[in-house]
Amino acid sequence: MSTIEDLTDRLRGYLKPEEIQQVRRAYFFAEQAHDGQRRRSGEHYVTHPLAVATILANMHMDPESLMAAMLHDVIEDTPVTKEALSRQFGETVAELVDGVSKLTQIHFEDKALAQAENFQKMALAMARDIRVILVKLADRLHNMRTLGALRPDKKRRIARETLDIYSPIASRLGLNTIRTELEELGFEGMHPMRYERLKRAVQSVRGNRRQVIREIQTALQDCIDTEELSGKVIGREKHLLSLYRKMKERRKSFSEIMDVYGFRIITDKVDTCYRILGVIHNLYKPVPGRFKDYIAIPKANGYQSLHTSLIGMNGIPIEVQIRTREMEAMANNGIAAHWLYKANQSGEKAQGMTGASHARARQWVKGLLEMQQRAGNSLEFIEHVKMDLFPDEVYVFTPKGDIMELPSGATAVDFAYAVHTDVGNSCVAARINRRLSPLSAHLESGQSVDIITSPSARPNLAWMSFVATAKARSAIRHYLKNQQREESVSLGKRLLNKALDAYNKQYDDLDKAQLQVLLKEFQYESEQDLLEDIGLGNRMAFGVARVLIGHEESAQADSDSPVFSKLAISGTEGMVTSYARCCHPIPGDPVVGHISSGRGIVIHMDNCRNIASIRNDSNRCIPMDWTEGVIGEFTVVLRVEAEHEKGFIASLAALITEADGSIEKITTEERDARISLINIELGVSNRVHLARVMRRIRTLNNVNRIVRARR
Template identity: 65%
Template sequence: MFTIDDLGDRLGGYLPQEEIQQVKRAFYYAEQAHDGQRRRSGEPYVTHPLAVANILANMHMDHQSLMAAMLHDVIEDTGVSKEALAEQFGKPVAELVDGVSKLTQITFEDKAVAQAENFQKMVLAMSRDIRVIIVKLADRLHNMRTLGALRPDKKRRIARETLEIYARIAGRLGINTIRVELEDLSFQAIHPMRAERIKRAVSSARGNRRSAIREVQSTLQKSLDDEQLAGTVIGRQKHLLSIYKKMRDQRKPFAEIMDVFGFRIVTEDVASCYRILGIVHNRYKPVPGRFKDYIAIPKANGYQSLHTTLFGSRGMPIEVQIRTREMEAMANNGIAAHWLYKAGQTTHPIAEGSHARARAWVKGLLEMQRHAGDSLEFIEHVKNDLFPDDIYVFTPKGDIMELPQGATVIDFAYSVHTDIGNNCIACRIDRHLAPLSTRLESGQTLEIITAPGARPNLAWLNFVTTAKARSAIRHALKHQRQAEAGQLGRRLLNKALAEFDTSLEELSGGVMPRVLAELELPSEDALLESIGLGARVSNVVARRLLDMEQDTPSGHGTDMHEGMRPLVISGGEGMVINFARCCHPLPGDPVVGHLSVGKGIVVHRAECRNIVEHKNDPDKLFALEWSDEISEDFPVGLRIEIESRRGLVAELAGLVTDADANIERIGIEERDVRLSTVHLTLSVKGRVHLARIIKRIRNMSNVEKITRVAN
């Protein structure tokens, strides 16, 4: 059984004696605090914090992290307070323990919501000290190693959460040793039979290929020795989940995946990496398009290496990774290498760079957290963001920006700065104008064109891929919608008050606070937004304001719509005035508005049959009037019955274009041998513009009938 003395001996390799004593003191404190507590397996509870500290010792973490590992369950599971820990072990250790402690369980209807809330808290703790997440990962790793005592359904739930969140975070921070083990343990818990079969097949395949592996390994080693280059060739093993994913996603048989030989060459410096690359390419023919230089352009988690694939002597592919010893430490321990170098009182640019990137990532998480609508939306953003395949593009100044595969111009704009994304109107890719939805490729240079008054477009959500862009767009649209709802609410309320020759500005100062208190609303803006979004009726609010003003019940009658002046609309009001798709109202049509909760005012043609059902609710119906200044285009549907003939669509398109309109959609269905029905959706300026287009279509030969689609 592993003891605290065994851990002390291991720590002696890199920590001074006084720090080891502090770690031991934390263990004895935890042992006393957890006295009498046992794990489900029956072992004393203190074996868990000791095992977590041992995992961190393998990564050469600092003594404060090890102390936090010893104490990480003390606050939740015993009566010890954070203040008591700070007094005993110092504030930094107490803060770490507070961040790592299994988070206080809140009662939620949904376990997914509870996990999302807990993850949000963990992000806040990470932002204060990134070591929190490293200790948390070690805690999760030991829990995964000891899942055996749990029920199968609980095992699967914990394993899925580990795979979706913790393994991805370990990958994002470059801690590859923990990521691989978490993935394999999760795979074994979710699919125990599949994992066991793949494990047996791997063991058997390795035995059969041992001589071939030795042959390639000795050939590569001899090539380095002949050139007097210091380097060690190591056979690289695939882990279970990666084999399973390749079999499933690429639909490849097991034998084909295991036919690839993997080797890693570890050398002294960067110059030797490139020289070794030349040597292996000289020894074996490289596979075209399979070389990647992660030394010149590191991955987001700080990973650096040269990757190449070669044709082996027996025609089998050989995958080779070439890196320095420091890069090897970074590949295995990621951000934890920062403390490995700190413990030796030296700094290393790779470790420092990884730490800076991790802090930048956590900062980005905090920004997403502020913008997300709720905890579940936030955790979905994080899942999407956690380390997909990357592409590399350049700013006009030559700075490298890293984005996920499939990222668009909008994703790039938001990755530079949220304001640039919000105000983006156009883009140049390699000096040529390109659509904002363009999918980016590695090596492109991008220049974003912005305008001060520009706003995000709802359609952007259909093609953006990064979590930062998605959450920033939603946040901006929500605020834009609130602002527009507030403006519309003010217009509606003033319109209702105008019937009694008053306005919001003319009401006495004490009226609004009293009405807000009665309605339990925090501010006038909240009231106006609720009116604009249809949650409250402006007429009812106006009556209440007037009643408060006069301190007497209103005697203004029950129907405030009679004789009221219509509300003027132009079509450019934004998201709180919507045009009904059932009847496609156009400027010039008689129109009415229906106040719909969450949508604002929905504009219908006066004769639209869908408005009939709202006649019984006159408080939510508004007389509307078109503005004299309208610059928007409006959709309208036409149904044309015409004799079938060749070139019909081209002729229709030409007529519509000549009339300065656009075709949004066109469809043709055959009615009989002679006649066809054309369904046409156009964008037009108004009723007069539409009449001009209909006249042109009527002049076509063989048009039997043309009608505007009403409903």
């Protein structure tokens, strides 16, 4: 067990004496604050913050982070306040401790909501100071190391949360050493029996592999030395969770996974990395398509390395990573290398690399905050974040030659939103490698992507079915929610004005004091909320009108219910006006609007049997009419009875296309050996257009009958 003296000895390697004294002072403060408290294992509680600080000391973190680690449970578990910490250790340390304290578990009835709420707080805390998450990760790592004292169900819950959230965050910040240990401990906590069996299996084959590893390692090292290049070859250990995932995802046996031998070559300069790559490709045959250059194009977390796969002696598969010492430190410490290099002062190049990693981390956190602002709730937010935390990257180029990193499966829409939210919201088409391509086309590494935008374009709900990035998904949802609200408010105002017509009033003429009384009575925060509910059909316009006018005035009206004038349909109402799929109304049809809760107005044909029972209920149905020059394409279903003939469907489709109709769906059913029934779902602009299409179809000799179908 580590003591404060052990930690002090470690800190002497990179901190000044006065800084070490501050850390020691924080330890003794925490020891006094936690006096009498013990962990589940029976140890004095202060052993936990000391262990957390030791983990951060191994990463060469700054004194403020170490002090915050010592004090991270003081606000939560003792009477000490944030103000007291601020007086004793300064504002920055108090803010860090407060940030970490706010990430502790809150008790919700819904465990998923609890996790989501906590992660949302984490994003806010990280935005204020990225060191908050480093302290939290060290805290989680020590908790995972001491899981043994907990009940099995609690172990599994904490392990699952670690694998779902904390391990991916460590990966995203480039903290490979912490990520690996969190994953191993999480795997052991989630699946103890599988972990033990796999661990024993690895140990049993390790002896057999040792000789092969030694031979390959010697061959690689001799090859590098012969060319007088600086480089050290080391064997790579396979991690148990990584093995388990590969076996599960690739459906391979343990022996097949263990047949691959991994090595890492550490050198001095970037130039030497590429020279070593050429040398080992001459020694062993490279596997085509398995080379990746993460030096020229680093991963999102700042990771840099050359990856190649080779076929060694006797056909043994070999995986090799080649990187510089600075890249090795970055791979293991990620964003923490920013402080590590600051402490060691290891030169300008290292400073630049770690600075870039720090900037990437801040950019990621900024993206999290944007998603949080757009997300409807914490569960939606964490859904987006999980997408963002598990990417397999593709690298594409902008028209100016800049490199953009996107997750595997990303589309042109994802690219557009990665450039800027406004570009995504207004994109209409894309050129991939200078050729027009669908917005849903999946991107591949090396492609050049150019987005075509239009000021009048808007996001489409259909995009949600193919976008792969969290930023695109949250931006589309956010836009559509806002658009639906605007449309609902506009429709609600129109409906309320129609209801007020019976009392010779208009919404804008109403007494504002009376309106405020109504808002308070119905528990609305604003007029927009009331109008939105009316537009969505959650509240009847007629009932609101009666309350607004007042009972005395409404009693003087000639009728008990208002006589609606017809509400005009222009075809551009958006999401709060929809067209019934039972009767498929089109411009020119006599129509009526059914006010449906949560959906706004659903437009039916006047004689649709599905609304026959409520047709005369003025609270639920309102008369509608089409405006002149109504625009849009409207769906209609035709039923064609025809005699069998080879090529009939093709002739039918050609005639409909000639008449400017757009076919959405065709289904056929045989009535008997001679007659077929064809159902055609097509888009037309109005009744005149439909009549023209039907006349064209009737010109086919074997058509016996054609009718407009309804359900």
